Amino acid sequence: MASTKDIPAGDRRVRRSQAALQGALIQLVEERELAQVSVADVAERAGVSRSTFYDHYRDVHELAEAACTTMIDDLIGSLPAFGSPDQAQDPTRPLRAFFTSLAAHAGLYRSLLGPQGSARVIDHVRRRITVAIHLGVRRALTGDTCSTDTSHDVPAAFTAGALIGVAADWLQRGCPRTPAEMAALTWPLLTASYLNAGMSCSPPPTS
Amino acid sequence: MASTKDIPAGDRRVRRSQAALQGALIQLVEERELAQVSVADVAERAGVSRSTFYDHYRDVHELAEAACTTMIDDLIGSLPAFGSPDQAQDPTRPLRAFFTSLAAHAGLYRSLLGPQGSARVIDHVRRRITVAIHLGVRRALTGDTCSTDTSHDVPAAFTAGALIGVAADWLQRGCPRTPAEMAALTWPLLTASYLNAGMSCSPPPTS
DNA sequence: CACGGTATCGGACACTTGTCGGAAAACCTA
DNA sequence: TAGGTTTTCCGACAAGTGTCCGATACCGTG
Numbered sequence A, B: 001m002a003s004t005k006d007i008p009a010g011d012r013r014v015r016r017s018q019a020a021l022q023g024a025l026i027q028l029v030e031e032r033e034l035a036q037v038s039v040a041d042v043a044e045r046a047g048v049s050r051s052t053f054y055d056h057y058r059d060v061h062e063l064a065e066a067a068c069t070t071m072i073d074d075l076i077g078s079l080p081a082f083g084s085p086d087q088a089q090d091p092t093r094p095l096r097a098f099f100t101s102l103a104a105h106a107g108l109y110r111s112l113l114g115p116q117g118s119a120r121v122i123d124h125v126r127r128r129i130t131v132a133i134h135l136g137v138r139r140a141l142t143g144d145t146c147s148t149d150t151s152h153d154v155p156a157a158f159t160a161g162a163l164i165g166v167a168a169d170w171l172q173r174g175c176p177r178t179p180a181e182m183a184a185l186t187w188p189l190l191t192a193s194y195l196n197a198g199m200s201c202s203p204p205p206t207s
Numbered sequence C: 001c002a003c004g005g006t007a008t009c010g011g012a013c014a015c016t017t018g019t020c021g022g023a024a025a026a027c028c029t030a
Numbered sequence D: 001t002a003g004g005t006t007t008t009c010c011g012a013c014a015a016g017t018g019t020c021c022g023a024t025a026c027c028g029t030g
Helices: A012-031 A039-046 A050-056 A060-067 A069-076 A079-083 A093-104 A106-113 A119-142 A154-172 A179-200 B012-031 B039-046 B050-056 B060-067 B069-076 B079-083 B093-104 B106-113 B119-142 B154-172 B179-200
Strands: none
Touching: A012 A039, A012 A050, A012 A060, A012 A106, A039 A050, A039 A060, A060 A069, A060 A119, A069 A093, A069 A119, A079 A119, A093 A106, A093 A154, A093 A179, A106 A119, A106 A154, A119 A154, A119 B119, A119 B154, A154 A179, A154 B119, A154 B154, A154 B179, A179 B154, A179 B179, B012 B039, B012 B050, B012 B060, B012 B106, B039 B050, B039 B060, B060 B069, B060 B119, B069 B093, B069 B119, B079 B119, B093 B106, B093 B154, B093 B179, B106 B119, B106 B154, B119 B154, B154 B179
């Protein structure tokens, strides 16, 4: 599941540069808004030339997308566990993990997902969460692994957007509640969607 | 409700320039991605100098936010009608209006809300929808007009995010279903959230 | 209509962006 | 360790950004 080391092969220099750039961006985004971070800033902080930046990424948004991948993996890692049977007595645990992971990098997520953030990152997160929910629900309901594409799964898109909406709202208000409270507040809304999700696994043809 | 003409006062030149700039941006965004639209492009299309642009807006995102306000009003105008009693026999009508309004400006919304779009616009839309739902639900449940601030209304943020998630997913796939079909698919998910929304109007204190 | 106020405009500025080519350095492999 | 390969770096470039200034044209009010 570790995306950074999925391919330990490749040139040592490449990994060093990319890791330095991603780390530098994460640092800078915790300090100021993403919109105020220039390519020169990231390159200097990473100890790398500006040219090298463009050798690896098209622009700051692409770097941001790559840089937050590891944290997104951590963020959505718990979501597919929703349907799993091994935690029927503590149903909000995956949600608590979700909000806890969010709070662990609150500054970063607030910068990236907020009004000064990157539409590219937002879209990336939404897609990842949509796929995770799509697969998680399918596995829970049918035991099927099915395809990776979300093939217009409306309930999955609905739930993913809802989670991002709650998260963005919470982050921008300065996290006024604990992750556990947020999980308790969100859980009933989520279960309602999940119950209905099963009804449209095979969506009807055009009416 | 018409935000553009809320204050018909003011210099004639200001209204002319702002209207020209907003119209020009809408045109350009229907043609190419927002990221490919420069300030010089907008100014030239609007028949206005580049300096004048900066006299009114800080950057392209701020203009985009202002430019789509009218369409957003149209988009969310139907949402508060959810709780209204005058349409119990055709419950999906507001949702159909929502998706129809979305489809009417599909190119624009796809550009603004997609990965090449503007985080600022996304945040703006989410906020507006959140407030609309907050007020609509409160009015429907208690007849109360209550305050304009959303005071951390988790169900409202949940529902707003969900709607945006479904909309973004639908738009990016090229609107493969009709607005009526989308409304039919989304409606059951939405009602489930709404039923639970009433339970957390007065959220419990810190546990 | 005339006037003070204000918006528009053109030009200039330092800065950032994204791209390119070639030289130097580091890497992997044998 | 020697080889060719790949990455990194440097410098330069056109284009875009955001800001400032003063001159000009326009507006609303009296």
